[in-house]
Amino acid sequence: xxxxxxxxxxxxxxxxxxxxxxxxxxxxxxxxxxxxxxxxxxxxxxxxxxxxxxxxxxxxxxxxxxxxxxxxxxxxxxxxxxxxxxxxxxxxxxxxxxxxxxxxxxxxxxxxxxxxxxxxxxxxxxxxxxxxxxxxxxxxxxxxxxxxxxxxxxxxxxxxxxxxxxxxxxxxxxxxxxxxxxxxxxxxxxxxxxxxxxxxxxxxxxxxxxxxxxxxxxxxxxxxxx
Amino acid sequence: xxxxxxxxxxxxxxxxxxxxxxxxxxxxxxxxxxxxxxxxxxxxxxxxxxxxxxxxxxxxxxxxxxxxxxxxxxxxxxxxxxxxxxxxxxxxxxxxxxxxxxxxxxxxxxxxxxxxxxxxxxxxxxxxxxxxxxxxxxxxxxxxxxxxxxxxxxxxxxxxxxxxxxxxxxxxxxxxxxxxxxxxxxxxxxxxxxxxxxxxxxxxxxxxxxxxxxxxxxxxxxxxxxxxxxxxxxxxxxxxxxxxxxxxxxxxxxxxxxxxxxxxxxxxxxxxxxxxxxxxxxxxxxxxxxxxxxxxxxxxxx
Numbered sequence: 215x216x217x218x219x220x221x222x223x224x225x226x227x228x229x230x231x232x233x234x235x236x237x238x239x240x241x242x243x244x245x246x247x248x249x250x251x252x253x254x255x256x257x258x259x260x261x262x263x264x265x266x267x268x269x270x271x272x273x274x275x276x277x278x279x280x281x282x283x284x285x286x287x288x289x290x291x292x293x294x295x296x297x298x299x300x301x302x303x304x305x306x307x308x309x310x311x312x313x314x315x316x317x318x319x320x321x322x323x324x325x326x327x328x329x330x331x332x333x334x335x336x337x338x339x340x341x342x343x344x345x346x347x348x349x350x351x352x353x354x355x356x357x358x359x360x361x362x363x364x365x366x367x368x369x370x371x372x373x374x375x376x377x378x379x380x381x382x383x384x385x386x387x388x389x390x391x392x393x394x395x396x397x398x399x400x401x402x403x404x405x406x407x408x409x410x411x412x413x414x415x416x417x418x419x420x421x422x423x424x425x426x427x428x429x430x431x432x433x434x435x436x437x438x439x440x
Numbered sequence: 441x442x443x444x445x446x447x448x449x450x451x452x453x454x455x456x457x458x459x460x461x462x463x464x465x466x467x468x469x470x471x472x473x474x475x476x477x478x479x480x481x482x483x484x485x486x487x488x489x490x491x492x493x494x495x496x497x498x499x500x501x502x503x504x505x506x507x508x509x510x511x512x513x514x515x516x517x518x519x520x521x522x523x524x525x526x527x528x529x530x531x532x533x534x535x536x537x538x539x540x541x542x543x544x545x546x547x548x549x550x551x552x553x554x555x556x557x558x559x560x561x562x563x564x565x566x567x568x569x570x571x572x573x574x575x576x577x578x579x580x581x582x583x584x585x586x587x588x589x590x591x592x593x594x595x596x597x598x599x600x601x602x603x604x605x606x607x608x609x610x611x612x613x614x615x616x617x618x619x620x621x622x623x624x625x626x627x628x629x630x631x632x633x634x635x636x637x638x639x640x641x642x643x644x645x646x647x648x649x650x651x652x653x654x655x656x657x658x659x660x661x662x663x664x665x666x667x668x669x670x671x672x673x674x675x676x677x678x679x680x681x682x683x684x685x686x687x688x689x690x691x692x693x694x695x696x697x698x699x700x701x702x703x704x705x706x707x708x709x710x711x712x713x714x715x716x717x718x719x720x721x722x723x724x725x726x727x728x729x730x731x732x733x734x735x736x737x738x739x740x741x742x
Contacts, residue, residue: 293653
C-alpha cells in the first residue's frame with residue numbers, strides 16, 4: 215500500500231528532515247509514527263501527500279509513484295488520501311457541512327450524492343446537529359472531528375493523521391483515537407504521527423520510532439520508546 | 441458543468457462572506473477608474489478647446505479687383521488638391537462690397553468716397569481653413585509663386601503666424617503632459633489594483649493552501665477568483681459610469697457656455713459609451729486576472 219525506499223529529505227546542509235527511510239505499510243494497518251518534535255514525522259507526512267518532494271529515494275502509494283508525480287496529478291492523489299492535521303485546517307468561511315462537502319465537490323461528485331453522504335458522515339463523528347455552524351463556533355475537539363469527517367467522506371483507502379490530538383484535551387483525544395480505530399476496523403489504513411505516549415501504548419499496534427530523521431525501531435505491536 | 445456551477449457558487453459565497461474586503465476592492469477600483477476618467481475628460485476638453493481655437497484661425501487671400509472668374513477658378517482648383525486644406529470659401533466682390541458698406545454704414549465720408557469711385561474697388565476673397573495650424577506655412581508657400589503675385593493683393597495670415605505657432609506649441613505641450621500623466625496614472629492604477637488583489641488573496645492564503653491539501657485542482661481554486669474579478673470589473677465600471685453621468689449632469693451646463701459649438705461631455709460619452717466601457721472593463725478584468733494569477737502562484741505551490 216505505502217512503500218518508501220531509501221527516502222532522504224535534505225532542506226539544507228545543517229537541516230536534514232529524513233535519512234534513508236525504508237518502510238512498507240500494508241493495507242488495513244494502523245501504524246503509529248512516533249518521535250520527539252523535529253525528528254521528521256511531519257516531513258514524512260508532507261512527502262506522502264506530495265506537499266514536498268524527497269531529495270533521494272522513492273515513494274509509492276498504491277499505484278502512484280509519488281516521487282515522480284506531475285504537479286497536475288497531485289490533486290488526484292490527495293483525493294485518494296484523507297489527511298488530518300494538528301491545526302485542523304478547516305475553511306473558516308465555510309460551515310461544517312460545506313467544509314466536508316468541499317472535499318467531494320473538488321472531486322466532481324454529484325450534488326445528490328453529496329447531500330446524502332455528508333450528513334451521514336457528520337453523524338458518524340457526532341456532529342449531525344452542528345452541520346450549519348462555522349468552525350469558530352465549535353470546540354477544538356469538534357473541529358478535529360469535522361476534519362476527520364472531511365478526510366473520511368470520499369472513502370479513502372489511507373488516512374494520514376499528523377498529530378491529530380496535539381491541540382486537544384485528554385477527553386477529546388480519546389474520542390478522536392476511538393473514531394480512528396473504528397475507521398481502521400472498516401479496512402482503512404491509518405498512519406498516525408504522534409508524540410503522545412498514552413495513545414501509542416494504549417493502541418498496541420505497529421509503532422515506528424524516528425530519531426534524527428532515521429527509523430530506530432519498527433515493532434509490530436510496539437510501545438512508545440525513545 | 442458541475443465544476444462551473446460550483447466555481448460560480450463558491451465565488452458568490454466568497455463575495456458575500458468577505459463582504460468588507462469585496463466592498464473595499466470595488467471601492468478602490470472605482471476610485472482608480474474615476475481618476476482615469478477625470479484625466480480622460482480633461483484630455484477631451486483640452487483637445488476640444490484647441491480645435492475650437494484652431495477652427496477660428498484661417499487664411500484670407502485678398503484678390504485684386506481685376507481678377508477674373510477664370511483666374512479665381514484656377515487658383516481654387518490649384519489649392520483644392522492640397523490635402524492640408526479642409527475648407528475653402530469664396531467671398532465674391534459684391535459680397536465684399538456689401539460687407540464693407542455694412543461695416544461703415546455709420547461713416548458717411550467713407551460711403552460717399554466709395555460712391556465717387558463709381559465702381560466696386562474690392563476684389564474677391566478666398567478664406568481657407570487647414571487641418572493643423574502649422575499647415576498654413578505650406579499654403580503660404582503654395583501661393584507664393586510669381587503667377588499669383590499679380591492676382592493676390594494681400595494675405596491675412598502673415599500677421600497671425602506668431603499666434604498660430606504659440607497655439608501649436610501649447611497644444612503640443614498639453615499633449616505631451618497628457619501622455620505623461622496618462623502613463624503615470626496607468627502605472628499607479630496597475631500598482632493599486634495589483635496590491636489590492638494581492639492583499640485580498642494574501643488574507644485568504646491559508647484557505648487556498650487548505651483547498652489545495654484537500655485535493656482541489658488549480659483551476660478549481662483559481663476559478664472563483666476569476667469569477668470574482670469579472671464581478672469586480674462589472675460592478676466597478678457600472679458604478680463609475682453611473683457617477684460620471686451624475687457629475688456630467690451638473691458639469692455640462694457650464695461646458696455649453698464655454699463651447700459654443702454645442703459640445704458636451706455627455707454627448708461624447710454617449711457616442712463613445714461602448715468603446716469607453718469596453719476598454720475600461722477589459723483593462724480592469726485583465727489587471728485583476730493578472731494580479732490574482734501572480735499573487736496566487738505562491739499559494740498554489742503547496
